[in-house]
Amino acid sequence: MISSTRDSLRAAWHPIATRMDVPIGHLHVSLLFGEEVVVWRDRTDKLHVWEDRCPHRSVRLSIGRHLGDGMQCIYHGWEFSGGGRCRFVPAHPDDPAPAIGVRSYDHIERDGLIWATLSESKPTPPSLLPRQSTVTDRARLVLRPIVVNAGAAMVCAALKDDRGPFGAALDLSENDLRCVFGSATAEHGDKLALAIRPADDNRSVIYGVLAADNPIPERLAALRHHNDHLSALRDRIEAV
Numbered sequence: 001m002i003s004s005t006r007d008s009l010r011a012a013w014h015p016i017a018t019r020m021d022v023p024i025g026h027l028h029v030s031l032l033f034g035e036e037v038v039v040w041r042d043r044t045d046k047l048h049v050w051e052d053r054c055p056h057r058s059v060r061l062s063i064g065r066h067l068g069d070g071m072q073c074i075y076h077g078w079e080f081s082g083g084g085r086c087r088f089v090p091a092h093p094d095d096p097a098p099a100i101g102v103r104s105y106d107h108i109e110r111d112g113l114i115w116a117t118l119s120e121s122k123p124t125p126p127s128l129l130p131r132q133s134t135v136t137d138r139a140r141l142v143l144r145p146i147v148v149n150a151g152a153a154m155v156c157a158a159l160k161d162d163r164g165p166f167g168a169a170l171d172l173s174e175n176d177l178r179c180v181f182g183s184a185t186a187e188h189g190d191k192l193a194l195a196i197r198p199a200d201d202n203r204s205v206i207y208g209v210l211a212a213d214n215p216i217p218e219r220l221a222a223l224r225h226h227n228d229h230l231s232a233l234r235d236r237i238e239a240v
């Protein structure tokens with residue numbers, strides 16, 4: 001039973017980075033269920049999520065070079081195209097590249113976050129904030145990710161019990177580790193949606209998106225408020 005729950009969790013979509021974490025030219029590393037993935041944008045702004053492992057001798061690709069339209073492994077210099085296929089081997093420049101490629105994962109950008117799934121069955125992509133929310137996309141603010149030294153189930157349980165940021169949770173699903181809180185007042189935003197990334201068995205990352213359609217100083221104050229609140233929640237979880 002426990003393993004089937006874990007399997008269904010692995011097959012779900014999870015946030016692996018914020019949009020700001022992955023500017024063009026940067027190789028961002030994220031950990032999901034103990035698997036390292038490298039997240040990067042090519043020069044056309046197209047996003048790629050790859051296993052962080054060279055298919056030649058398993059060196060981390062994230063310590064390699066961003067080539068604009070592909071990536072080069074630091075060790076033997078094999079080059080991989082944006083599609084993940086090997087296209088050039090420096091030791092054999094006149095030979096065709098071997099038919100080998102990097103494993104890539106399905107991903108999507110939504111609500112200011114980058115989501116990925118380790119599943120090959122292409123589950124339905126997530127929608128964190130309700131689409132019928134009256135706020136515009138511009139007013140969806142991404143909180144600073146909060147790293148917690150605890151497993152995702154413990155973090156999820158703590159979020160369920162927590163009523164600090166807002167009132168009751170509008171929706172909370174333990175299976176996909178997401179919840180949306182609704183606010184009675186606009187002071188700290190309209191809605192706060194949280195999603196947990198299970199980095200490994202003992203580490204999680206909380207991502208938050210706030211719908212706040214008020215003036216910019218108030219939005220910043222709301223962001224600070226929720227960041228402070230979630231940081232305090234993290235401290236309580238880690239103190240257990």
Ligand code: FES
Nearest residue numbers: 054056057073076
């Ligand atoms: S390990 Fe990457 S090119 Fe050899």
